[in-house]
Amino acid sequence: MRTLNLGILAHVDAGKTSLTERLLQAAGVIDEVGSVDAGSTRTDSLDLERRRGITIKSAVVSFTLGGTGVNLIDTPGHPDFIAEVERVLNLLDGAVLVVSAVEGVQAQTRVLYRALRRLGVPTVVFVNKIDRAGARTDDLVRDLRAKLDPAMVAVDAVDGLGTATADSEPRERDAAYTEDLLEALLDSAADTAPTEAGRVDDLVDAYLDDPAPTDHSGMSHVARDAALDAAFAERVALARAHPVHFGSAITGTGIDGLVAGLGRYLPGSEGDPAGPLSGTVFKVERGPAGERIAYARLFSGAVAVRDRVPVGDGREGKVTGISVFEDGDDHARSRAEAGQIAKLRGLGEVRIGDAIGRPPKLRTEHFLRPALETVVAPVRERDRPALHTALTHLAEQDPLIGLRHDESRRELSVSLYGEVQKEVIGSTLAEEHGLEVDFRTSTVICVERVTGSGEAVEVIAKAPNPFLATVGLRIEPGPGIDFRLGVELGSMPFAFFKAVEETVHDTLREGLHGWQVEGATVTMTRSGYWARQSSAHGGFDKSMSSTAGDFRSLVPLVLMDALRRAGTVVCEPLHRFRIELPAADLGGVLAALAKLRAVPEPPEIRGSRCALEGTIPAGAVHGLGQRLPGLTSGEGVLESVFERHEPVTGPVPSRPRTDANPLDREAYLLALTRRVTGG
Structure with missing residues (x-):
């Protein structure tokens, strides 16, 4: 049986969980559609999901539609849970992007579409809520083309738009529909290989050269329309074009058309059960x-x-x-x-x-790192060990939670995408672990970038090196964290090289100012060790023999010495923002942006409305979101997404270290001694 691993994605409240319920009903899995408001949906199983009416954790449900086995994955829509969405994208054969017919393209819609496009996931668009007052069709399709992708084609027509009796049916094959398909094909081939674009051009040219072929049997029309449909379906399968269906998950209209579209446009997977695991x-x-x-x-x-x-x-x-x-x-x-x-x-x-x-060949992963972190403290001090265990379990479920344990201050910190995550973490700890916690004010997570080249070396049996290892390291700017050997691989046991490489990565989690170092190439320039020695009585003598532990202990001292000579700059995360607001309120919003250190671009004014884009420090996004309704009489709409890191202006922020602090040699060696002796 053909299998389709399908994701449903949307901005929060666009109706994707309700759509999931409709698809389950269409497949005969459930008799009655659940309600998000009533907390009776099949995929929102967490108590907090049911209380808030939002999806927090991805959920899986499988069913059969028209001979295809569908593994449907319902993903979160709130931007605070974007990591949960992104890790699912590698699993998908296709996706349904749900857009509200009333609200249209929203902030998270753009973020999700960019991720789908970047990873090449074939995507069908479902415009939901056509039965709601204020619903749009033609204007909305124009917005989809302008804000997401020009290769969008409405494949449904709507009657009774914005009423309880709104209905959706496949569009008639007319000149307007053909023109839309031709335009989408041309748009889809704009940035493709010449041979691929050439095939599309040939098909379009055939229509333009002879738009109304005549044939007594009518087969030329049918054959050419079939070729056009097949070309469009091929572009959809390549994630280059997208059909747009219309309907209502509440009333059920348009669901049959969507189901047919899933079978027509989205390729499935044909894995080999007899192949390697x-x-x-x-x-x-x-x-x-x-x-x-x-x-x-x-x-x-x-x-x-x-x-x-x-x-x-x-x-x-x-x-x-x-x-x-x-x-x-x-x-x-x-x-x-x-x-x-x-x-x-x-x-x-x-x-x-x-x-x-065997590791599968996956699409390139691109997880947006959390921009905020907060300290989590137990209300009852006796719960501190249990809190550490519980947060460790949560970090297993979400690696980007970034749990940090500062032993000297007895503090536990977690990473966040937004303030809603605090409520989720707090509720999870209370309901699943019986722990009451408090959160400190969120702070911005910065990074450090290497600004120059620095080198250091410590030699075995030469002061002040107390370890039986020789390590020389050079650090300089580079992409990612790249470890290279500038010495012969056979110059010492492989386990020692492995220890050096792993410790380099561990050490660079905290740079000169306590932030993670990104963008550095580290080269091992010198190595040395003492081979396994025996005492006079034939036993192994640790005091005369190098171990991997010697290298793990020495590398932080050498690396941080090299990093200190190279220097780093602390960079803060910047978000790109877009605000749609009444033009009359532009002055007040610009003044507020200036106070938040935002850098706006020239506004785009369209009649009584205007759009404003620019960059803003990540730490100011939450404050802007809180102030915007008051500045625009509730009519301002804000969307933002991480764009880049930029050097901090003003005082350089630092973060307390959680390691043994190799920047302070005496304190570092004392901490190692205590760790070994248990003192």
Whole structure:
């Protein structure tokens, strides 16, 4: 059976969870559509999701539509949970982007579409809520083309727009529809390879040269229309063009057309169950006994209960239980195969992002890093150990939570995309772990960039080096964090090189000012060790033999010395913002932006409305969002997305270190001694 791994994405409140319910009903999985407001939907299972009426965690439900097995993944719409969305995109064969017919293209709509386009996920657009007052069709399609992608084609026509009896039917094959398809094909080929663009041009030219072919049988019309439809479907499958369906998830109109479109436009997957095992973990949750349960999509091969499988970077786990998503729920099975999404038990320390078996070839991941962090403190001091354990479990489920433990200050910090996450984390800790917590005011997460080149070396048996290792390191600006060898690979045991590389990455999590270092190339320029020695009585003598621990202890001192000589600059995250507001309120908004250190561009004024774009420090976005309604009589609409990091102006912010502080040699060595002796 053909399998379609389908994602439903939307700005919050556009109606994607309601659409999921309609699709489940269309597949015969449920008899009655659940309500988001009533908290009775199938995919919003968390208590907080039901109370707030939003999706927080991705949920999976499977069903069959027209001979196709669909694994449908309902994803969060609130921007605070964008990481939950992005990690799902690698699993998808296609996506439905839901847009409200009333609100139109919103802030998160743009963010989601950019992610879908960047990763090449074939996407169908569903315009929901055509039964609502204020619903739009033609104007909305023009907005979709202008704000998202010009290669958008409305494939449905709507009657009774904005009324309870609104209906949606496939568009008639007329000159206007043909023109829309031709324009979309040309737009879709604008930035493609010459051969690909040439095929599209040839098809379009055939229409333009002879727009009304005559044939007594009428077959030339049919054949050419079929060729045009096939070309458009091909462009959709390549994520270059997008059909736009209209309907209402509440009334059910347009759902049949959408289902037909999913089968027509979105390619499925045909994994080989007999091939080598290959899958990826996209979600981890805890079972009743605290055991980890991994959600994995299998791209190839099969896995059975009691199989021992490779997990992640060289680990191995024994599968003790399997559940497969089928017919609207997950069912215990003895085996899972390619194309399926399964829940696997028994894989021990499995983490999100781990490969199961052979690592699959995935689309390039691009997780926007959280821009904020906050300290989480227990209301009752006796709960501090339990809080550390609970937050560790949450970090397993969401790696971007970025848990930091400052032992000297006894503080636990987590990363955030926005303030709503505080409520989610607080509710989760209270409801699942019985812990009451307080949050401090959120602060901005900066990064450090290397500004020059610096080099340092410490030699074995030469003061002040107390370790049985020789390490020389040079650090300079570069893409990512890249570790290179400037010495012969055979000059010392591979385990020692591995220890150096791992410690370099660990050490650069905190730079000269306590922020993570990004964009650096580190080259090992010198190495040396003492081979395994024996005492006079033939026993191993640690005092005369180098170990990997010597290198792990020495690297932070050498690397931070080199980094100090190279220098770093602290950079803060900047967001690109867009504000749509009444033109009469522009002056007040510009004044507020100036106080928030925003840099606006010239406004775009259209009659009584205007649009304003520019950049703003990430830490000021929340404040701008709070002030905007009062400045615009509630009519201002703000959207923002991370754009880049820029050097901080004014006082340089620093963050307390959580490591043993290799910038202070005496304190660092004392901390190591205490760690070894337990003092």
